[in-house]
Amino acid sequence: MYFCYTCFIPVSQLAGRIPVCTLPIKVDIIKHRREIDGKSTAAHAAILAPGDVRVYTYPEIPEYNINDDRTVLLYPGTDAVSVRQLFLGKKKSEAYTQQIIAQLPAGYNVGTLMTKTLALDCNDLNNIYHVNKWPIERVILIDSTWNQSRGIYADRRLQKMPKIVLQQRASQFWRHQKGSPRWYLSTIEALHQLLLELHICAWGRSENYKAPLTLHYPIHTANNNHVSCIPYDGQYDNLLYFFKFMYEKLHKLYSHEHMLAYKRPMT
Numbered sequence: 001m002y003f004c005y006t007c008f009i010p011v012s013q014l015a016g017r018i019p020v021c022t023l024p025i026k027v028d029i030i031k032h033r034r035e036i037d038g039k040s041t042a043a044h045a046a047i048l049a050p051g052d053v054r055v056y057t058y059p060e061i062p063e064y065n066i067n068d069d070r071t072v073l074l075y076p077g078t079d080a081v082s083v084r085q086l087f088l089g090k091k092k093s094e095a096y097t098q099q100i101i102a103q104l105p106a107g108y109n110v111g112t113l114m115t116k117t118l119a120l121d122c123n124d125l126n127n128i129y130h131v132n133k134w135p136i137e138r139v140i141l142i143d144s145t146w147n148q149s150r151g152i153y154a155d156r157r158l159q160k161m162p163k164i165v166l167q168q169r170a171s172q173f174w175r176h177q178k179g180s181p182r183w184y185l186s187t188i189e190a191l192h193q194l195l196l197e198l199h200i201c202a203w204g205r206s207e208n209y210k211a212p213l214t215l216h217y218p219i220h221t222a223n224n225n226h227v228s229c230i231p232y233d234g235q236y237d238n239l240l241y242f243f244k245f246m247y248e249k250l251h252k253l254y255s256h257e258h259m260l261a262y263k264r265p266m267t
Contacts, residue, residue: 002242002245003043003047003242005037005038005040005043006037008043008046008047008050008055009047010047018047018048018241019048019238019241020048020049020050021048021049021052021236021238021239022049022051022052023049023052023053023195023236024134024195024198024199025052025134025136025137025138025139025195025198026052026053026054026137026138026139027045027049027052027053027054027138027139027141027191028053028054028056028062028138028139028140028141029042029045029046029053029054029055029056029140029141029142029143029187030056030058030061030140030141030142030143030152030158031055031056031057031058031143031144032057032058032142032143032144032145032148032149032151032152033057033058034144034148035143035144035145035148039175040143040187041143041173041186041187041188041189041242041243042055042141042143042187042188043055044187044188044239044240044241044242044243045187045188045191045239047242048238048239048241048242049239055143058152058155059155061155061157061158064140064157064161066160066161069135069136069162070135070136070137070138071136071137071138071139071140071161071162072086072136072138072139072140072161072162072163072164073139073140073142073158073161073162073163073164074139074140074141074142074163074164074165074166074190074194075142075149075153075158075163075165076163076165077153077163079163080163080164080165081162081163081164081165082164082165082167083164083166083167083194083197083198083201084127084197084201086135086136086164086198086201087127087129087131087135087201087202126218127201127218128200128201128202128203128204128218128220128229129201129202130202130203130226130228130229131202131203131228132228134198134202136198139164139191139194140158140161141187141190141191143187145177146177146180146184164194166185166190166193166194166197167193167197169185169189169193169213171184171185171186171189171261172189172243172247173185173186173189173243173261174246174247174250174259174261174262175261176259176260176261176264177261180264184264186243188239188240188242188243189240189243191239192236192237192239192240195235195236195239196213196214196217196232196236199230199232199235199236200214200217200218200232202229203220203226203228203229203230203231203232204217204218204219204220204229204231204232205217205218205219205220205231205232205233206219206220206231206232206233207219207220207221207222207231208233209231209232209233209234211234211237214232217232219231
């Protein structure tokens with residue numbers, strides 16, 4: 001009703017109302033061929049950031065230089081690092097599972113998003129790095145159910161890519177996946193979270209921006225004399241335009257408390 005899921009063009013009556021986002025990195029989304037279009041949020045990114053997002057259907061994957069550390073795969077592999085670790089450089093980086101695997105509770109599935117903040121250094125957790133440019137230029141996302149994603153991830157073309165994981169965030173996606181915890185994010189939520197973490201690690205958040213998702217992130221105050229810094233002030237929130245629209249539409253029809261997707265545990 002609102003856009004085409006294959007050509008990523010909105011219907012005419014929405015064309016002039018949709019916000020266009022410009023992203024500071026390029027985004028490639030690898031979609032599973034069995035992923036149902038109507039249940040995927042990959043199209044949201046392609047429509048809202050058409051100059052920076054490309055969607056491919058597996059097994060179509062662009063050729064990547066695996067030695068290029070500025071292209072990363074967003075996937076919680078055993079050698080993945082946090083977004084914050086990207087700013088520390090290779091010498092200080094340590095894979096997520098190398099630090100945290102021994103602390104995981106029984107039954108924890110390592111093939112998930114990060115559930116703890118890495119204890120790199122007490123000072124590192126709230127650092128703003130005041131960099132001139134981000135440590136990556138392109139990110140690859142897999143758009144599928146969790147079970148489908150394992151098959152794509154096993155592809156040798158992606159196996160050797162540097163990998164990153166996200167901090168924990170409760171998903172507001174209405175699609176229920178049996179057996180998955182609530183912090184399994186939809187594709188558009190994951191992209192938004194990634195950009196949020198990158199931006200705030202690089203330049204902090206504006207003291208005037210107080211959205212719930214960012215309240216625990218460090219503030220870039222006026223006392224910080226870093227002319228290259230652009231504190232986060234909602235620059236990527238328009239990526240959630242369709243997500244918010246559909247969330248509100250569904251919640252007019254169904255009670256939040258009765259939807260299975262929101263009953264999933266966080267652990």
